[in-house]
Amino acid sequence: MPQTDSEPRLIVETGLELRVAEIIEPVLTSMDFRLVRVRMLNQNGATLQIMAERNDGTMDVEGCEEVSMAISPVLDVEDPIDREYHLEVSSPGIDRPMVRKSDFERWNGHIVKCETSILVDNRKRFRGKITDVTSEGFTIDRDQVADGETQHLLIPFTALSEGKLVLTDELIRDALRADKAAKQQAANQNDETDEHTDEE
Numbered sequence: 001m002p003q004t005d006s007e008p009r010l011i012v013e014t015g016l017e018l019r020v021a022e023i024i025e026p027v028l029t030s031m032d033f034r035l036v037r038v039r040m041l042n043q044n045g046a047t048l049q050i051m052a053e054r055n056d057g058t059m060d061v062e063g064c065e066e067v068s069m070a071i072s073p074v075l076d077v078e079d080p081i082d083r084e085y086h087l088e089v090s091s092p093g094i095d096r097p098m099v100r101k102s103d104f105e106r107w108n109g110h111i112v113k114c115e116t117s118i119l120v121d122n123r124k125r126f127r128g129k130i131t132d133v134t135s136e137g138f139t140i141d142r143d144q145v146a147d148g149e150t151q152h153l154l155i156p157f158t159a160l161s162e163g164k165l166v167l168t169d170e171l172i173r174d175a176l177r178a179d180k181a182a183k184q185q186a187a188n189q190n191d192e193t194d195e196h197t198d199e200e
């Protein structure tokens with residue numbers, strides 16, 4: 001698994017959302033979090049939605065609060081948004097956006113829906129199971145193929161404009177298993193820290 005804390009996102013925002021991302025990403029990185037997505041939504045007046053996760057792919061309520069408290073003052077100082085807004089920090093969720101190469105590696109074997117910026121096999125929208133991931137792109141086994149279309153299709157990362165996991169029972173099971181393993185690893189690291197403290 002590659003180092004993901006400094007791994008750039010394949011899909012980045014534009015305009016105001018990009019400006020917000022540029023302001024908050026260094027703050028998140030310094031706290032061992034990764035930015036997943038920034039969205040400006042017109043709900044409750046205006047809502048700035050920040051989707052983030054820890055470098056191990058987990059996110060909980062405490063993590064959301066930590067991120068919110070760290071980025072709120074920075075956004076107040078930089079003031080990129082010229083109107084009142086509500087800040088909302090959330091986890092990517094199980095049916096998460098796929099924004100880094102490591103997301104495709106981690107969820108290899110699961111179903112993804114994606115869009116491309118250019119035609120690939122005469123289409124721009126695809127759905128299928130990820131079967132292989134390279135540094136250049138990912139291969140999907142498409143679940144709906146018309147006559148003359150390729151079942152196994154390589155989608156270059158450079159062509160990707162949007163990607164999202166599709167919620168399935170298998171995905172839920174694997175996501176819960178990964179979350180449990182990450183929590184167990186964090187607990188083990190805390191135990192080791194406590195042991196060193198006791199020995200001193």
